[in-house]
Each structure stands twice: as structure tokens, then as C-alpha cells.
Amino acid sequence: MHAAVLRYFDHVARHGSIRKAADALSVASSAVNRQILRLEDEMGVALFERGRSGVRPTAAGELLLRHVRETQNEYQRTRAEIASLGGTVSGDVRIISLESMLVRFLPQVVDEVSARHPKVTFTVLAVHPSEIGEALRSGDNDFGVLFVDARHRGVDVIAEFPTSVGALMRPDHPLAGRKSLTLTECVGHPVVMLQDRWLLDAIMAMEFSGSGARLSPRVVSNSIEFMRQVIRSGLGIGFFTPIGFIEEIRRGELVHVPLAEPGLAQSRIGILVPRYRRLSPPARLMINHISERLGAFADFLAAPPRRPKRRNRG
Amino acid sequence: MHAAVLRYFDHVARHGSIRKAADALSVASSAVNRQILRLEDEMGVALFERGRSGVRPTAAGELLLRHVRETQNEYQRTRAEIASLGGTVSGDVRIISLESMLVRFLPQVVDEVSARHPKVTFTVLAVHPSEIGEALRSGDNDFGVLFVDARHRGVDVIAEFPTSVGALMRPDHPLAGRKSLTLTECVGHPVVMLQDRWLLDAIMAMEFSGSGARLSPRVVSNSIEFMRQVIRSGLGIGFFTPIGFIEEIRRGELVHVPLAEPGLAQSRIGILVPRYRRLSPPARLMINHISERLGAFADFLAAPPRRPKRRNRG
DNA sequence: ACGGGCGATGCCGAAATGGCAGCACACCGT
DNA sequence: ACGGTGTGCTGCCATTTCGGCATCGCCCGT
Incomplete structure (x- = not known):
């Protein structure tokens, strides 16, 4: 539905090079180049600075880039919303996570949700703490399962669970x-x-x-x-x-x-979402499930048993 | 930059008819029709219900419509932002207003802003009170100069001035x-x-x-x-x-x-903006100017002199 | 000096888009 | 009963756009 130039522009900015972007897109570099030139002509300003080793967005390019990426993200979310109208939730969930959640807890949750909603796909990334803010605010990810930290800006905590390091x-x-x-x-x-x-x-x-x-x-x-x-x-x-x-x-x-x-x-693990972001149906689903499972682990998270105990399983 | 199908889709929804939309777009109805069909094929669901007197968006169509219109609005805002990078503010400001502001106060403000920023264009509409909420939330308008009313939802009041009916x-x-x-x-x-x-x-x-x-x-x-x-x-x-x-x-x-x-x-006139909406440079400019001028009228708004007075003019 | 990276361009075939005319259907007024 | 008018849809064809290939000019590191 959206013009190919959006994808081209995004890729060029990501790769910092028209040829690299064209390669990643599996199209000829000339095609990508012409689309960028046409776009700059339409905007009336240069969107990239041509350097010797590639291109770099200008101020105008950064502004347009934000619009383009927001458009692509919203499009994916809208598609998921439409696809979920039929009753069966589908679409991709993009999660950033603490590595510690990622290696034990999240695989199980993904497995359970995936079994009940086979049309949902998952992208779960461990992020370096220094990139959490950017990763959330970029809009590329639906939510994060992270330590709650007052230093985060523009982020809402929609569920949190006490734990202890x-x-x-x-x-x-x-x-x-x-x-x-x-x-x-x-x-x-x-x-x-x-x-x-x-x-x-x-x-x-x-x-x-x-x-x-x-x-x-x-x-x-x-x-x-x-x-x-x-x-x-x-x-x-x-x-x-x-x-x-x-x-x-x-x-x-x-x-x-x-x-x-x-x-x-008194550390807390929370589900963090970019402020003002609309959540896609699969993201809402996944958040609910994670909250539920984390709630069941609440006692364990805060104070795990010092000796193994037998527990009744349902 | 954006695909033509976005405009087509929007127009078809607005006119409730493919032929009417094609007419308004000055393209053949067959072209519009094919774009819509192709779009539905891409989405995998019907976006319009075909009636005998035209078309009406389905639930999926409404969802996509919101995305399309938001994309178009954000594109315009982004273009204004880019155009304003050079120092001279440009772009269109869309204002909805009380009719009483529209006939005396706003023309003067528009005149002043227009003189200082010749590249800014203005769309000022009087809206029926029953449509204020929709007009603001649709995102088609930058802000409103209206009575402040607690009944409005999803709207922020960024400036207000007491007045009296x-x-x-x-x-x-x-x-x-x-x-x-x-x-x-x-x-x-x-x-x-x-x-x-x-x-x-x-x-x-x-x-x-x-x-x-x-x-x-x-x-x-x-x-x-x-x-x-x-x-x-x-x-x-x-x-x-x-x-x-x-x-x-x-x-x-x-x-x-x-x-x-x-x-x-104790009525109050306020500048109302859709919540979470980013304002375009010309909109910010216009809001500042309106606030300034309304502030100068503050005494008059609240209690106009009963007898004409001579005032010093600067 | 030379090779390899970069973006830009000319040329050409392929694909997409739009315009025109026409189809089938439903409604409405005579 | 019957055209007239509105609707969405569909072949056919011209035009425009897009993408691939080869090439050019440039700059940098070797």
C-alpha cells in the first residue's frame, strides 16, 4: 500500500549508504538512488549529505525519517488490528527484554501464547541498557520487560513486579x-x-x-x-x-x-511501553499474558525459597 | 511521496462513492476503482460495503482510514516542519473557531501573522458546537479557539482567557x-x-x-x-x-x-489542541500570536467598558 | 598509480497506472 | 412497462513510471 520510496528511504538511512541499502532491498542501486533524488526534488531540500563513504541524513532528512518510520510502524499496527477483527489475533509482537528474562521466563510465555494464537509472531531482543530509551522511543518495539528506572523518559510503566537482585x-x-x-x-x-x-x-x-x-x-x-x-x-x-x-x-x-x-x-521489573503509543492486538495479548505469569512468580521474584520445596502443580 | 492510493481511499470514503471521488480527484473512476480493489486484495479483507447508492467503509476500512488520514496529516505537518527549517515559517494552519471570534478577532490576527510570515496559509472554519469534539480529534485541524468545556475529551487546553457571556x-x-x-x-x-x-x-x-x-x-x-x-x-x-x-x-x-x-x-475562551498531537511550526506561531492578542484583550473580554473610552495607541 | 568504494546518469525493457468505452445491475419517475 | 440515471466493475490500449545494466566521475586507502 505505501510507496516503495518509504522503505528505500528508511533503508538508506539505516545503512548509511545507497548501495548497501539497495543490496539489502535486493534492488539495483540506481533505482534506490533515483527514488531518493526524486524525493529530495519533491521536498525541495537535500535529505542526505553525500560524504565520501556514504550518505548521512540532514536535519530535514531526520524529520522526514521520523515520519516515515512512524508511518511504517503504524501501518503494521493497523494491519494487525484489521487482521484481528476476525477474532483470531495475528501480527508481530516486538519485545525488548532483560537478558535474564529472555533466557528462562520469556521463552515459556512465548510458547504458551504461540500455542494459543498460532498466527502471532514474536521478535524478542535483548537490549543493551544504554539503548533502552532509544529502543522504546523509536517506536520499533511494542514494549519492554525491563527494570523500572525513573531515568526513563517518555515511557509508561503499565505493570510492575517487585524483585530483588x-x-x-x-x-x-x-x-x-x-x-x-x-x-x-x-x-x-x-x-x-x-x-x-x-x-x-x-x-x-x-x-x-x-x-x-x-x-x-x-x-x-x-x-x-x-x-x-x-x-x-x-x-x-x-x-x-x-x-x-x-x-x-x-x-x-x-x-x-x-x-x-x-x-x-527493592528492584522492580516492569512492562514499559512508549508513551502515547497505541498497542497492537498481539502486543496487548502478550502483555496480559506476561503480567499474569509474572504475577504467579511474584513470591519467587521477591524472595525465592532458600531450599527447594515441593509444590502442587495444576 | 505517499502512494496515490492513500488519497483515493480517503476521497472514496469521504464521498461515499467511487465515481464521485474520482470526479473530485479528476481521474477516471476506473483507476480509482482498481486501486481500491487492489488495496482490498492486499489487505485480504473488504474495505467497503458495496451498496446500490455507493460504498461505505467496513470496520476494517474504518481502521485503515484512520491510519491513512493520520499519515496524511502527519505528512503535512512534517513538510511544514522541514520547510520551516530554513528560518521562514511556512505551511497551512487549520483552525476551528467560535463564530464570534471568527468575525472580528481572528481576521486581525490572521492579517498580522500573514504579514510577518507570508508563506503561512490559513484555514479557519466555524464549527457547529456538536462537531467540535470530532473536528478536534480527527486530526484534520491544528487547534480550536473555543469555549472551554469540561465535556471535551482527549483535548488539552493550552491557554485560556476568562470572558463573560x-x-x-x-x-x-x-x-x-x-x-x-x-x-x-x-x-x-x-x-x-x-x-x-x-x-x-x-x-x-x-x-x-x-x-x-x-x-x-x-x-x-x-x-x-x-x-x-x-x-x-x-x-x-x-x-x-x-x-x-x-x-x-x-x-x-x-x-x-x-x-x-x-x-x-465565568465562561472561558481557550485554545484547545487534540491531546498528544504534535503542532506544526505555523500552528505554534499562530497559537502564540492569538494568546498574545487575547491577553491584551483580557480586560475587555471579562468586563468591557460600559461607556466608550479613549485609549492610547502605540 | 591503482583498485575499490561511493553516488549519479543514459539507455532500455518491464510493470504499473490511467483513460475510454462498455457491461450488468438497481433504483426512480413517468 | 419503461427508459434514464446512478452505481461498481472490466477489457483494451496509451502513457508514465520503475527497475536493471553498464558506465562515468569522484575520492580515499593502499
């Missing part, structure tokens, strides 16, 4: 018997750390500003799965929300000791 | 010497009325519910200009804001006696 370790670790820990108490014990530490940076700076002591990470990685194996093999303590390690904790393979620092003990 | 009459009218009036006191005197009475209906129902007395309009019209002449010739009392009769009141040709009814004495 804690020290994750083997049951035979010296600190495994504690009911809570401060970061200072972890000094001296080897720790493993995510490369993007998110909350920890600020807290650690505060905690150790006087003593000069520091946690010395023995292992640093950006992969939660790698950390999981490292912690299970006893290489050190990791700092995580329990949500990504539900099974290990339940089976008693790992122990989660909440941190006493207020900013960490 | 009052009885407008010749200086030689028996009631012209009063400092304020109730509607009941007007019973027995001939009155003239706008056909769309807006605020008056509710107030009158309340005022006269006990007594059974009624104002008997001698003249009813939907034209303020007609009312102006009728009142000046002494045919009766009219009920208006002073804003449309500034000159007559200043020259002493008419007298404005505020009504004592709280709902009318």
Missing part, C-alpha cells in the same frame, strides 16, 4: 547460608560479572567510596548462559535477579541471597 | 443601564438568538425550570453578522461574548451587560 552461588559456598548480604561482605570472595552491569555500577560506587575496597571479578562475560555455567561450577558469586535461574534454585543447585542494599533489594 | 443591546434599551442581568430579568424583552445556542440551552433549562417562563426569541439566525445588524436596529437583546462586538461597544453603539448566571459569567 541477589547474590547467586552454589549451596556449598561459604555465604550460602546467609539470609541477606551486602556487597561489602562479598569482598574477598571471587565474583563473576556481566559486562553490562546496569544497576550494579551506581550501587557499587556508593558502597565502596569510603573503604576503597572493590569487588574483583574473576570472570566477566556478556552472556548469561556462560555465567550460569560458571557459577554452577563454583567459580564465584554472580549478581542477578532470580528470574533467570528459577529451575536451578528450585532444584537446589544454586542459592539466591538477596542483597541488603535498598536500591537492589 | 452577556446581554448585548442598544444603549437606549431599558436594560442598558444595568450592571448585570439574569436571564429571568430578560423575560418580556424581545431577544434574538443564534440557532446553535451552545451554552445557553443548559443554563436556560435550569433558570426557568421552576417559573415556566421562557425567553421568546423574536429573531433566530445562525449568522452572527445578521444578528449584529438586528441588534443594532433595536429588534432585541442578543447573548454573546463581547469579543465579536469590540468595535460597536467601544464606539458606544452597543452595550454589553454581563449575565449573572455563574456558568455564563
